[in-house]
Amino acid sequence: MFDYLIVGAGFAGSVLAERLANGSNKRVLICDKRSHIGGNAYDEYNEHGILIHRYGPHIFHTNSRDVFEYLSRFTDWRSYEHRVQASVDGQLVPMPINLDTINQLYGLKLTSFELEQFFANVAEPVEKLRTSEDVVVSKIGRELYEKFFRNYTRKQWDLDPSELDASVTSRVPTRTNRDNRYFTDSYQAMPLHGFTRMFERLLDHPNISVMLNTDYRDIEAVIPYKQMIYTGPVDSYFDYRYGKLPYRSLEFKHETHNVEVYQPAPVVNFPNEHLYTRITEFKYLTGQEHAKTSIVYEYPRAEGDPYYPIPRPENAEVYKKYKALADATQDVQFVGRLATYRYYNMDQVVAQALTTYAKIIGTKRQEATAAIAASATKMPTIVTKTYSLPSPMTISTNGAATAAARAKGASSEAA
Ligand SMILES: Cc1cc2nc3c(=O)[nH]c(=O)nc-3n(C[C@H](O)[C@H](O)[C@H](O)COP(=O)(O)OP(=O)(O)OC[C@H]3O[C@@H](n4cnc5c(N)ncnc54)[C@H](O)[C@@H]3O)c2cc1C
16 A cells, blocks of 8 residues: 555656655655656757757756755756847847847947936836736837747747736846846756756655556556645646646757757747747756757647646636635645646745645644755755766666556556
8 A cells, every 4th residue: 555646757746755755754656657757857868878858948946945955965966057049130149138138239338227228218118017018018118029029929828928927028037237147046057967867866765666657547546545646737637627727838859960069058049030939959958078969949839748837817717716626635735837737947846845745744844844954964066067978878767667566467668
């Protein structure tokens, strides 16, 4: 008998599996319908031996010290500050918009003070910031909105920014200094040997069994367990009783090129041209040295894996109904991005999982994480130089061929 069946081996499921096994000595079965652990943060070596992120670039950044310290028990880090350029009017300019962006774009030599004046002159007064368009035009005016935001947002969401919640473009700051980092969080680093290796360590515990290629619906009736933690889509759990919650999806086109460097920045955004939104070159993110380089194009799609909850008031209303059902469902905890229908970054999902664990054991998150910190054997290690990765690692998951899987007459797929 398992104490917990955890559905989904992404950040939400894996952190909870680790905590329940390590912190509370519970027996945990974690299943995922995909063929790997790590959820959308999964990375792998491609056929050229280059570490890539299968589901698009994942960059770790957080202001939460306890989240960073918690994950540091399972990985060392490579210091990495993310940078993005945007292709606008035939030039590549820094994104988020900063002093260099404007000077380069218009051939000016403004100072920070003058740029503030510039923005103040072009900004459009908006009484109440409701939509993504309002947020941008009220800060930097219509022309820059058209150049950098309007078409990008339309491509990404298939909606005009005027139809989207303010939260989408509020995430992208505008700066009057020359700071060209994409994020400004206190902790910005990538797992030294990749996300998947970190997930392997999270799940490496004798009390944790992993079943891959397994939809929980195929096993929930045959494998005995006491409680469930569900990190899949909340509407699917309730058989779409109130209809499907809308998601935006992406198609990823991966390529490897016979050159050491493909583009001048880790990510290049294409707000106005092409059907794809951006190109990412992975070696910048991972620090890997290799004679070739791998990139990925992102094509926004209406259908496909659920990636981005679409932030519109009517969708929030539908989610509210599912949340009421979820709250009333005993012995099941709904955790993570899909189960709470919210665009969370990885660190926010880790924080949510740690808070859920604290609730399960009847304490506060601060106390629960203080206990983890006290038992930690090492402090975070952050490596600043680039390094050569070993040639392709074999990524294996532990404990997969569980007795439970065998009891089900288990598939050779459950690896
Ligand atoms: C393109 C893209 C880029 C991103 N970039 C960043 C970034 O740079 N930085 C950042 O912090 N965050 C980023 N994110 C967000 C990040 O991916 C999420 O915060 C994180 O992966 C959420 O973890 P999770 O465990 O909630 O969900 P997921 O990683 O989606 O895991 C849920 C798992 O549940 C499984 N599952 C679903 N239904 C079932 C079922 N019926 N049975 C069994 N298993 C099931 C799924 O297969 C999946 O593996 C990005 C997301 C996307 C889509």
